[in-house]
Amino acid sequence: MKLLGLFNYWVFAVLLMIGLAALISRQNLVKKIMALAIFQSAVFLFFITMSKIENGTAPIIQAGVDNQVFSNPLPQVLILTAIVVGISTTALGLAIAVRLYEEYGTIEDNEILAMDRKP
């Protein structure tokens, strides 16, 4: 039971490393952006896992209900805003990839580097 309660952290570790591995090994820039999104989602999962409390409920006070246990609202606030910032930065990365494709005709980073090295 105690071990199953740690499952979220294991998934966090695995997702983080899947994202990092793909970020390093994939050469396609769009794929790199997606890998970064997986990496980011892993961190979101870690924060929200910390906010959960046993027998708790979403932190919204209901009138007339006493002795409610609320999950921690603070990590939720941080992650809520981080998700919207995440999509904006993803879009920025994608825009850079589009411009690179227009200039170089490819979005594979090794081919772009090879073109840059040629005099």
Place this chain on the structure above:
Amino acid sequence: MTTLLIGIFLLSLLVITAIAIVRATDLFSAVMLSGIFSLLMALNFFLLDAADVALTEAAVGAGVATVLLLAGLRLTPSTEAKGRSLRALSIGIIAAVALLMIYASFGQPSLGDPLAPAQQHVAPWYIEKTPELVDIPNIVTAVLASFRGYDTLGEVFVVLTAGIGVMFLLGGGRGKPFSRLDSKVEEGLSRHLIPKVMARLLVPFILLFALFVQFHGEYSPGGGFQAGAIFVAGIILFSLVRGERLTLAVIPPRVLLWMSAGGALLYGSVGLAGIAMGGNFLEYSVLADDPVLGQHIGIIVIELGVGLTVTGVLLSIFHAFAARD
């Protein structure tokens, strides 16, 4: 116990989807898989009692992000070149770090432990003081808009900056500024019966729901960030079916620019109004005679600012990608 098992099932699916995203060489399937990934993530957030976060992830991750990635793929090749495979050394290092983190997790408090340090620090104070100081039911909104209003102001400006970056990079098509963006797409999917009927039925309700989430965000899960994302999802659906030209006639690029900048300005000016009325920056209590009423006014206005900026920026980004050829 059941919740825990459902959570474990969903998290396993999440890992499988992540591996499938990384392995797919067809980027279109990778984008669709990442939509599924976000939806699974939203379900997980919901199970972990984070209703506001789940709403945001479902609208942003599964909705808007998928469309933006598809719009980006339209302009770039959609298959991935056969890349180098991971070397044994890097696999070793990554596996070692993963195992190290899993080993470290045995020192973490178990899921939902009420004695965990994260539950002991400021959270009880926020939960205890919100009814007294801010008096709105949704504690997440109270923390986001009032207690940690500085953070949120910063986030809004980050979103605005990213939007400005995309507008500079892509503009309104080749050699045109964003404000003169135009589209030749007249009809979108309107010749296809099923998307047309579905969009006609769904779009008004999506927009109405976005307004509900915006203005009811103090009482139920919601707020400016979620409302903005849902509103944009509705407009994008309209645009896909009825063509971008009509969408741009409804909300021209110039209006989008005003919305993006105006929302952030509105937020900042609430802060300045606090100073002018004798308080600190972003102190809402001085905005009215009754401090709690002042908090309500401040929160409603800054949430409106957040909603405007998020709507303006995300919709501008969509149009910038869609108008490029």
